[in-house]
Amino acid sequence: MIEKTDISKEDLLNAYRNLVMERFLDKKMLNASKQGFLPFYIPLMGHEAIHIGIGLAIRNNDFFYPYYRDFGAVIEMGIPLDMALSQVFATENDNALGRSMPDHFSFKKYNIGAVITPVAGHLTAATGIAYAYRYRKKEGSIITTFGDGATSTPDFHVAMNFAGVYNLPMVFFCENNQFAISVPTYPTENGAFDQTYMETRGDIYKKAEAYGFKGIRIDGTDFVEVYRQTRKALENAKNGPVLIEAMSYRMGPHSTADDPNKYRTNTVPEGSAKDPLIASQKTMKDMDILDDGMIKSINDEMDKKTTELVNKYEREPKPDKHTMLDNLYEEEPWYISEERGDVQ
Amino acid sequence: MTMVKALNSALDNAMERDDSVILLGEDVGTDGGVFRVTDGLLNKYGKERVMDTPLAELGIIGFGIGMAMEGLKAIPEIQFQDFLYTGMDQIINQMAKLRYRTNGDYTVPMVLRTPYAGGVHGGPYHSQSGEAYFTHTQGLTVVTPSTPYDAKGLLLSSIELDDPVIFLEPKRSYFIKGEVPEDYYKIDLRKANVLKEGDDLTVITYGPSVPLVQNTVKKNNVNAEIIDLRTLNPFDINTILTSVKKTGRVLIVHEAPKMFGVGAELAATIAEKAIDYLSAPILRVTGLDIPVPFALEDYYVPNERRIMEAVNKLLNYQ
Numbered sequence: 001m002i003e004k005t006d007i008s009k010e011d012l013l014n015a016y017r018n019l020v021m022e023r024f025l026d027k028k029m030l031n032a033s034k035q036g037f038l039p040f041y042i043p044l045m046g047h048e049a050i051h052i053g054i055g056l057a058i059r060n061n062d063f064f065y066p067y068y069r070d071f072g073a074v075i076e077m078g079i080p081l082d083m084a085l086s087q088v089f090a091t092e093n094d095n096a097l098g099r100s101m102p103d104h105f106s107f108k109k110y111n112i113g114a115v116i117t118p119v120a121g122h123l124t125a126a127t128g129i130a131y132a133y134r135y136r137k138k139e140g141s142i143i144t145t146f147g148d149g150a151t152s153t154p155d156f157h158v159a160m161n162f163a164g165v166y167n168l169p170m171v172f173f174c175e176n177n178q179f180a181i182s183v184p185t186y187p188t189e190n191g192a193f194d195q196t197y198m199e200t201r202g203d204i205y206k207k208a209e210a211y212g213f214k215g216i217r218i219d220g221t222d223f224v225e226v227y228r229q230t231r232k233a234l235e236n237a238k239n240g241p242v243l244i245e246a247m248s249y250r251m252g253p254h255s256t257a258d259d260p261n262k263y264r265t266n267t268v269p270e271g272s273a274k275d276p277l278i279a280s281q282k283t284m285k286d287m288d289i290l291d292d293g294m295i296k297s298i299n300d301e302m303d304k305k306t307t308e309l310v311n312k313y314e315r316e317p318k319p320d321k322h323t324m325l326d327n328l329y330e331e332e333p334w335y336i337s338e339e340r341g342d343v344q
Numbered sequence: 345m346t347m348v349k350a351l352n353s354a355l356d357n358a359m360e361r362d363d364s365v366i367l368l369g370e371d372v373g374t375d376g377g378v379f380r381v382t383d384g385l386l387n388k389y390g391k392e393r394v395m396d397t398p399l400a401e402l403g404i405i406g407f408g409i410g411m412a413m414e415g416l417k418a419i420p421e422i423q424f425q426d427f428l429y430t431g432m433d434q435i436i437n438q439m440a441k442l443r444y445r446t447n448g449d450y451t452v453p454m455v456l457r458t459p460y461a462g463g464v465h466g467g468p469y470h471s472q473s474g475e476a477y478f479t480h481t482q483g484l485t486v487v488t489p490s491t492p493y494d495a496k497g498l499l500l501s502s503i504e505l506d507d508p509v510i511f512l513e514p515k516r517s518y519f520i521k522g523e524v525p526e527d528y529y530k531i532d533l534r535k536a537n538v539l540k541e542g543d544d545l546t547v548i549t550y551g552p553s554v555p556l557v558q559n560t561v562k563k564n565n566v567n568a569e570i571i572d573l574r575t576l577n578p579f580d581i582n583t584i585l586t587s588v589k590k591t592g593r594v595l596i597v598h599e600a601p602k603m604f605g606v607g608a609e610l611a612a613t614i615a616e617k618a619i620d621y622l623s624a625p626i627l628r629v630t631g632l633d634i635p636v637p638f639a640l641e642d643y644y645v646p647n648e649r650r651i652m653e654a655v656n657k658l659l660n661y662q
Contacts, residue, residue, distance in 0.1 A: 099444065131411060132410065161403070323447075328443065329578075331534070
């Protein structure tokens with residue numbers, strides 16, 4: 001498999017280290033949320049291989065428009081941890097001054113779009129960005145991610161249609177974790193207590209065909225596979241759009257406000273073969289990049305590092321309240337100037 | 345030239361000087377738009393810059409937002425304002441909020457053009473005056489011209505702005521004529537236009553209601569000061585207060601329904617800031633609080649009789 005990738009063993013090992021860091025950080029950020037340091041948090045467990053694979057695949061000229069569950073992808077792309085964690089913990093150093101919920105990144109200088117909460121709300125903008133890339137003859141392609149629930153929205157279908165009509169250089173990447181909060185994606189066995197209701201009866205990847213381009217389904221639990229398929233799609237996107245459906249499983253709750261025990265049995269417990277951490281370890285071992293000793297030492301290192309990080313960021317100061325009224329318009333309206341007096 | 349031609353001239357000027365300006369929308373290319381605002385521009389600027397889109401307002405608006413995020417100046421046309429609502433999520437949650445929620449990391453320099461209000465007997469779905477939906481959305485600049493001259497100057501100023509603009513074109517005024525320079529010129533978006541000076545009362549109006557107010561005031565020899573807002577949000581508070589303090593009587597005229605409309609905000613702001621100067625209650629003459637009826641539109645919109653009743657009530661108020 002290594003022969004088919006154009007990256008070094010060292011890159012893959014670093015990617016694996018980021019994957020482990022994401023797993024540990026996720027647990028500790030969830031814990032920070034339970035302790036009240038984060039008012040809300042969106043768990044990542046089950047998505048790590050997708051995130052790391054996408055992050056590895058994106059090159060400097062590509063543009064990434066993520067959704068709200070893509071922390072590891074941003075880290076693997078090389079965004080400084082300080083930028084990402086300042087955003088997650090809404091500190092005074094957040095470039096958006098703590099205005100959005102955790103994982104709602106906006107890093108324009110790194111070609112990362114502004115994450116929006118309403119599901120699929122960014123997909124039509126991603127098509128416009130792809131058009132601008134082609135119009136300006138810029139190198140690179142656009143990749144945008146979304147969950148399986150997003151494929152039920154008008155935004156998904158309109159964006160897919162526009163991408164097909166204008167033959168845009170972009171990759172639609174569906175992170176199918178098999179649940180839109182409590183509703184199963186497909187009427188198949190995935191531990192859902194009730195399979196009367198679902199997001200869709202038709203395979204998501206096949207929906208591309210109706211819009212005039214290709215869709216593929218891949219294994220989203222092995223980051224090397226995700227990397228290979230995503231890189232290939234980004235390179236081919238110059239000839240037109242591609243839809244990737246990456247199969248994974250949301251191993252945790254949807255958010256800190258969700259209790260999955262109400263609606264499903266967890267069919268992918270931590271440490272099982274389909275856990276992306278375990279699946280990726282197996283691939284790395286098969287490639288002779290990783291052994292049990294390294295697994296243990298990387299775990300120990302990341303456990304310690306992430307504890308230190310979370311301890312640091314959960315105590316960082318929040319943005320100055322006087323910044324709250326800044327930057328609504330290019331030129332401040334008279335009523336915003338008046339409302340400054342209301343912030344004491 | 346007509347307002348349609350003035351708008352076409354503005355788009356032409358903007359596209360000529362800046363290749364980042366791109367038009368998109370339903371039927372804007374080969375057909376030149378159903379009201380002909382984009383007529384001839386496809387031939388002059390090509391398919392990459394004048395784009396016919398699939399029939400999906402959500403897509404047209406979202407696509408434009410993406411272009412703007414990448415530094416292009418997207419000017420989508422929504423064929424009728426009534427059809428814009430499938431893209432309302434994009435307007436409220438993406439277009440209006442991007443600058444704020446990213447603290448300026450991204451901006452949306454985009455002008456969303458759309459014809460609004462009555463005048464073509466279009467019934468409930470070709471006649472709506474939805475400006476209050478936009479004026480109540482933080483981050484949007486809402487502009488509406490009343491003359492061909494203003495249409496061109498305000499559109500060019502809107503295109504230069506580094507913020508999203510909802511540009512509402514009064515379709516009942518599309519074919520009124522006026523002097524319009526061929527050359528590029530701008531009009532201050534933050535400044536209302538005092539159309540006529542007067543002493544007895546202030547009439548605040550905008551867009552489709554401006555010609556009606558002007559004609560009514562002239563015909564009945566009313567010594568009224570007429571203010572055309574031009575921009576509804578952020579509106580020009582200083583011009584309003586200066587006039588109100590002079591006349592002490594205020595009439596607000598708009599075609600949109602009254603309840604919770606733009607007039608309500610104007611009236612409340614005037615009351616908060618200048619009630620001591622008022623000699624009478626603030627009155628509104630507006631569209632009725634119902635959807636626009638197809639057969640009876642003429643009874644729905646403000647008219648001379650209703651305006652004069654309000655004027656006389658204000659002038660006779662003790």
